[in-house]
Amino acid sequence: MSWKPANKPSRVPSWVPGPVRWVVKWGLVAAFLAFLVGLYYLYLASKFDIERVARMPERSVILDRTGLEFAYIHGERRRLITREEIPEVMVQALRAREDVRFPVHSGIDAKGLVRATLRNIKDRSFTQGASTLTMQLARNSYDMRAKSLHRKLLEMALTLRIEHHYSKDEILTHYLNRIYFGSGCHGVEEAAQTYFGRPTSELNTSECAMLVGIIRGPHVFSPFRNWDGALAQRDEVFERMLVCGFLTEQEIEAAKAEKIRLVPEKDRGRGSSYVKESIRRHLQVLLEKHDIRDGGLRIHTSLDAKTQWKYDALLSRPISGLEKDEVGDLQAAVVKMDAETGGVMAMCGGRSYYHSAYNRAYRAKRDLGPAYEPFLSAIAHERGKVVIPGQAVQTGRQLGVPEAIRLTKRLGISGPFQESEDLYRGAVAASPVEMAMASSILANHGKKPRLHFIERITDEQGRELYRYEPGASQAIRPDSARDAMAEVKQAYGKTEWVDVTGSCRDAWGVRVDARSVSVIWLGYDQPKKMGTREQVKKALSSLWVR
Template identity: 45%
Template sequence: MSTWRPLSRPPWWQRWLPEFLHGPVKIAFILGILGTIAAAGLAFFYFSLAMRFDLDEIEKLPAGTVFLDRKGVELPVSAASSRKLATREDLPDFLVKALQAREDARFFEHSGVDVRGLARATVRNIKDWEFTQGASTLTMQLARNTYDIRAKSLHRKFLEIALTLRVESRYTKDQILTAYLNRIYFGSGADGIEQASQTYFGRPTRELNDNECAMIVGIIRGPHIFSPLRNLKGALEQRDQTLDRMIAMGFINEARKEEIQKIPLHLMNSDDQESRPSYAFRAIESEFDRIRELEDIPPGKLTVITTLDSDWQSRLEEELNRSVESLENEKSWNHPTRAEHVAGEDPTYLQFAAVTTETKTGAVLALIGGRDFRHSRYNRATNVRRDLGSAFEPFVAAAAAERGKLVLAGRPVQTGRQIGPAEVERLAKRCGLAGPFLKTEDLFRGSVAASPMEMSVGLATLGNDGKRPKPYFIQQILNEDGDVLYTAEPQLTPALSANAARDARSVLHSHAGTRCFTGATGSEREAWTLRLGPSGSTAIWLGFDVSTKIANHERLEALLDEFVDRLGND
């Protein structure tokens, strides 16, 4: 019986290919099947993860930011109460086209993921061996901001893509675009397009003209550095770049661009905004803007723990007001008192400013920029530069001690002569004083200008054994779940030797557990108090905005001594 059987005919692809390719093709086929299964599994995994997120969050108003002092006391901030969601009808068509041109040219064409842009970014990332480009569409940015997907990794990108496709399947393009504008941060404390419009232009989004629309879209990529309230030149450059992109996409032509640039910008004056209830909060907000941009912190319910000590700030302000009001009641000059101030006019009454920094770290415990924030938003704590007079003596002493010379308490001229004006200036700058400095021996008598902030840092340098701290206002930023997004790291710079700093402190007078120095300039137009407490270094300035004699030396000395007595220990 025969066992012969006909050979089976080879598959068609083997008949078409040379024999040496049969093995590699089989391997490629198997790998292709395995790759398809793996890709399907990966897609299933990430879409399963994406299903855990509540898509209703997309259209909700993000929770506002809460600011706390260092002890957990909430600081009063009125800006959050003015937030509201814009609708698609509130958005001018020009604003929508500007956003499309600047941020996502193919927004109305792609399905949430711009495949071409993603492929281009992937090639670039492989070349750079890091995630330098993300090719994020507006929908991807919306998903990222809504659900706080921040880490730069493949896992984050895959999850973001899965969420993006879910969002696109649920919402229309107009809804996505509107939700995006309601969620992003525009700088200067403005979360969302409606608050940004009110902050920058003082009116609702629906009333913005084409010039304002182009500007507000332009600042999205750098809301802190391009805020028109801080950097109008930069904001105008970003506006022009947005208009150029609109020309490239055929939305406008060059002639229309020139017309738009001539439309008046109704920019708000930063002093007209009521969202900043104090000088201290204005400084906090500025630092918050900078940190938020540098650390890429998303909008949402954030808790900002500041360095302020509300109790100390209130105590300092109350006692300063009490002292100055007693001087005003003596009617020793013709200027009006604060009570006699005429609304709408620049204040001409006696002012004060004060800064307390934590000596060891530079954390700002208190900042007072004037007697009444409602009358004047000008921050005298950081911007006023006035003659120091006898208050400069501790820094003359520090410079002499650093060079191994004698510190002659109460005799700054003789102390300074041992090393000369140039050396005193150099050492004072190392302590944080920027000047200008007089180049003669009158420098030893205090012919140098400084701000209260500089004096507080300088005093802290002496109290911190010669290490100059960098002042800061924010300790930590936490998200809604309590996760720490940012923590401040104190920065100390060596300025003097510890021995020189200790010798310089010897010219301060001991008083109730603190070391103080009070004095007025020779013209009796400025008065200063330096107070080195157990934990804080306080510098206080007293004077008029337009330099005018306050009172005689004896009265000013007595006034400041009484103030220090009442202030007590910290």
């Protein structure tokens, strides 16, 4: 007779139904596994530098084509503020919009988490996150963007660490010091100074609500780019504050009546430069398109810093032959670009950004006069016409005005055009950027490159966030461009021409080097005669940077 061990009595009373026993048993197993997973993610979270939460995001730096530091962008007015400098109405707006239970939860809002989990199960994807302010702070401090279960669990573990290490007031302050507010603004103080020209502590209720409102879409709802959208977000914040009991209807109406003191466009970017502001605008487009919100970016550009600085210095001094001892009202614009890639190597939109932020390189449309002749020659060759040197009208008549306008537009010159035979003599207006692009087509075998400043963007760790993809379209045939450049060299003895309009109100200089094209325009904002033809040509020629 074999021995059998006695059955151990069950720890669960016999009257408990079998299905309940099964749920209890596997529930305990699941709880134990969840405990182990929690320990694992707490261990991972312990590896992160908790002090990073309180540190300021680094400023972004502009590098030229050789890697030389050219300038800083974003962060010139960045400053960490204290809890005492944050208006109470901003705190209330932030709670109403982002996390009304912030003072009472432990960093993870269980109610919100359950609601988001059920929604994600229903949608079969991570469409909602139920992120508290502390969770958003963790995500922004450690750059966790991927939507995955692993990221969410790690974020929650980091959130618990932050809540344990910092007080609620410190968390709130660190959040507002770090979060991205659009237009390159990291932190509420930089946003307040950039958008409203005043410190956070002096913002009124309407301005506070607007800043809070744009947090969810900092690129889309920047008041500089989308005023109506920013106002709509402000009103949504007011509606939430009403629901949460932070403001009454009467107080909201009074707040909406307050003036929002947005910095005027002419005063934005004071202390900057034409090229820096051009890069800033290009950067904003890329940040929005690729949803880049990090600070500490390294912006690798096509600029040649030494050439840029030389042109800045030249234009800041009196122009020889036209000015005597001091800089007057005479203006100038410069564009130098890589003819093959379209990368801008230098740009001056005027002689002093401080005195006039109007970027003439982009926006000034001035008569070309005789400077149009090489382009007329190129489009005549494109249609197989006979180019008669020094006889622009006879050359142009073979094309006709409508065809000449159509082909000139293909070169990137948008006009306005004089719709008569005066067009052939240069009765067409262009900006310096358009002239640089048209000249690049002649220098680049008829190919039209894409103008750009930014080659690539990397983050603090050197990870590449963006890279420019080169591209060019064939504007005219290679032989048309080549023949036009040959005629320039024959007429001027080199691939460089300086011409002055008949009225001596505008002067243009174009120089084509081995691979780059440089354009200089000289004139007054309110057109008037600069001097004699020879004086103006000599003055412009003195501005070339060799």
